[in-house]
Amino acid sequence: MSSTQVMVSRARRIAGVARSVPLVPVLLVCSLGLTACGGGVHGTPGASGVRDPYFPKAGNGGYDVTHYGLRLAYDPDAHHLTGTATLTARATEDLSAFNLDLRGLEVEDVTVGGDTARFNRAGQELTVRPPGDLDRGETFRVTVRYSGAPETVTDPDGSEEGWLRTTDGVLALGEPTGSMTWFPGNHHPSDKAAYDLTVTVPEGLRAVSNGELRGETTARGRTTSTWHSAEPMASYLATLAIGRFGVSRSRAGDLPVYTAVDPAEAEASRPVLDRIPEVLRWAEQRFGPYPFSSTGAIVDRAPEVGYALETQSRPVFPGAPDLTLLVHELAHQWYGDSVSPESWRDMWLNEGFATYAEWLWEEDHGGRSAQETFDALYSGDYFDTEEAGEALWDFPPAEPPSAARISDPPVYWRGAMVLQKVRQTAGDERFRRILRGWADTYRYGNADTADFTAFVEKQAPGEDFQGIWDDWLYGKGKPERA
Ligand code: TRP
Numbered sequence: 001m002s003s004t005q006v007m008v009s010r011a012r013r014i015a016g017v018a019r020s021v022p023l024v025p026v027l028l029v030c031s032l033g034l035t036a037c038g039g040g041v042h043g044t045p046g047a048s049g050v051r052d053p054y055f056p057k058a059g060n061g062g063y064d065v066t067h068y069g070l071r072l073a074y075d076p077d078a079h080h081l082t083g084t085a086t087l088t089a090r091a092t093e094d095l096s097a098f099n100l101d102l103r104g105l106e107v108e109d110v111t112v113g114g115d116t117a118r119f120n121r122a123g124q125e126l127t128v129r130p131p132g133d134l135d136r137g138e139t140f141r142v143t144v145r146y147s148g149a150p151e152t153v154t155d156p157d158g159s160e161e162g163w164l165r166t167t168d169g170v171l172a173l174g175e176p177t178g179s180m181t182w183f184p185g186n187h188h189p190s191d192k193a194a195y196d197l198t199v200t201v202p203e204g205l206r207a208v209s210n211g212e213l214r215g216e217t218t219a220r221g222r223t224t225s226t227w228h229s230a231e232p233m234a235s236y237l238a239t240l241a242i243g244r245f246g247v248s249r250s251r252a253g254d255l256p257v258y259t260a261v262d263p264a265e266a267e268a269s270r271p272v273l274d275r276i277p278e279v280l281r282w283a284e285q286r287f288g289p290y291p292f293s294s295t296g297a298i299v300d301r302a303p304e305v306g307y308a309l310e311t312q313s314r315p316v317f318p319g320a321p322d323l324t325l326l327v328h329e330l331a332h333q334w335y336g337d338s339v340s341p342e343s344w345r346d347m348w349l350n351e352g353f354a355t356y357a358e359w360l361w362e363e364d365h366g367g368r369s370a371q372e373t374f375d376a377l378y379s380g381d382y383f384d385t386e387e388a389g390e391a392l393w394d395f396p397p398a399e400p401p402s403a404a405r406i407s408d409p410p411v412y413w414r415g416a417m418v419l420q421k422v423r424q425t426a427g428d429e430r431f432r433r434i435l436r437g438w439a440d441t442y443r444y445g446n447a448d449t450a451d452f453t454a455f456v457e458k459q460a461p462g463e464d465f466q467g468i469w470d471d472w473l474y475g476k477g478k479p480e481r482a
């Protein structure tokens with residue numbers, strides 16, 4: 001099963017994260033009450049992270065981004081990116097300064113509300129100090145001009161994310177933290193925003209991203225494409241693929257389908273991608289209305305990448321996918337993309353659901369039932385080796401022991417087993433309503449494990465799920481009973 005290979009190859013080993021550098025000079029100056037502190041001394045610096053249990057420096061406190069306007073130009077031969085990022089955000093506290101996350105690259109200048117702002121950098125933290133304080137509730141615009149050679153983030157297990165160069169261009173992938181290699185932002189899934197992305201590349205290449213293509217023009221040897229994503233998107237789901245692609249446009253019902261496929265993968269991809277409308281029709285029956293304004297896929301040739309990603313509205317595959325993997329990534333559009341994790345601890349809400357979707361697809365198409373898949377996993381017959389089967393019980397899906405293990409087997413398969421346990425107790429009809437209701441209730445938002453257990457209990461009043469939560473979700477080791 002190729003999705004098995006993909007998931008296993010996702011065992012990531014992530015090294016330590018950068019230390020925060022406190023804003024000592026700013027605090028000193030402001031505490032003296034100097035007029036240089038602009039709009040008064042009521043504001044304090046926003047936090048340099050949102051206290052994610054696994055990536056404490058990811059994201060930033062004190063504001064919420066509502067929109068990213070990104071203008072980029074990239075030349076693969078020169079490996080040089082120039083960018084202007086304009087973020088529209090709302091302050092959630094009185095701010096004298098705030099941080100953005102950006103890894104590598106040179107920052108040329110920063111403005112806030114059109115006025116030049118001071119900034120400094122330390123690790124992935126770009127600290128911006130606007131000329132005047134921002135008031136809680138105020139909407140502001142920050143523009144960052146930057147350039148340089150974007151980095152690939154390499155994890156010790158060999159997985160790579162961030163700016164991944166391919167033979168004909170680049171593939172930008174951002175789970176969990178790679179998007180900060182190509183644009184500054186509030187890089188944590190808890191802050192979702194709309195996007196408009198304009199990308200200029202040498203003529204002959206194409207730039208493909210999330211959402212809808214709003215325009216594509218070629219002049220003076222360069223092609224500029226504009227992409228629009230109206231529905232809120234977590235930054236790890238933003239993608240940019242630059243290269244030679246064969247493009248095809250069609251419809252799934254009313255929904256525009258845009259696929260971009262590396263010519264070397266075209267033949268193997270076609271029969272699978274042709275089934276996107278069928279998979280979406282099935283998924284809508286199971287999960288409710290498709291949450292975005294367009295769909296499709298990006299198939300690149302990047303075998304070194306080794307994993308697919310559920311980039312919003314248009315999942316990325318590092319080579320021709322099989323049908324199971326397509327089902328998995330499209331299911332993530334509901335579970336992961338529309339309903340996003342509150343923190344990186346909640347990965348099982350992404351991967352457990354997308355894995356369960358594979359089981360349901362199989363069940364609905366004359367294959368094994370989800371219960372049979374569950375039984376095979378429980379008895380150890382599912383995997384080729386005993387070792388792989390045992391890895392399921394390494395830790396509870398709701399509590400990975402470290403950042404290095406948020407994509408390990410317990411998150412995927414044991415996460416899916418939790419859903420089968422819920423189904424056993426709730427019954428098929430209520431379980432169907434739970435899957436649809438979860439996607440509907442948290443549509444375009446974020447949810448954590450406590451939201452999930454509370455939601456299930458509300459949908460099936462009178463049933464006792466406590467044993468499932470204790471043994472399957474939070475319990476160590478292999479639960480006693482299937
Ligand atoms: N989400 C991807 C998938 O389901 C796999 C993946 C890629 C991943 N990068 C990750 C999972 C980082 C957890 C963390 O296909």
Ligand code: ZN
Binds near residue numbers: 354
């Ligand atoms: Zn997945």
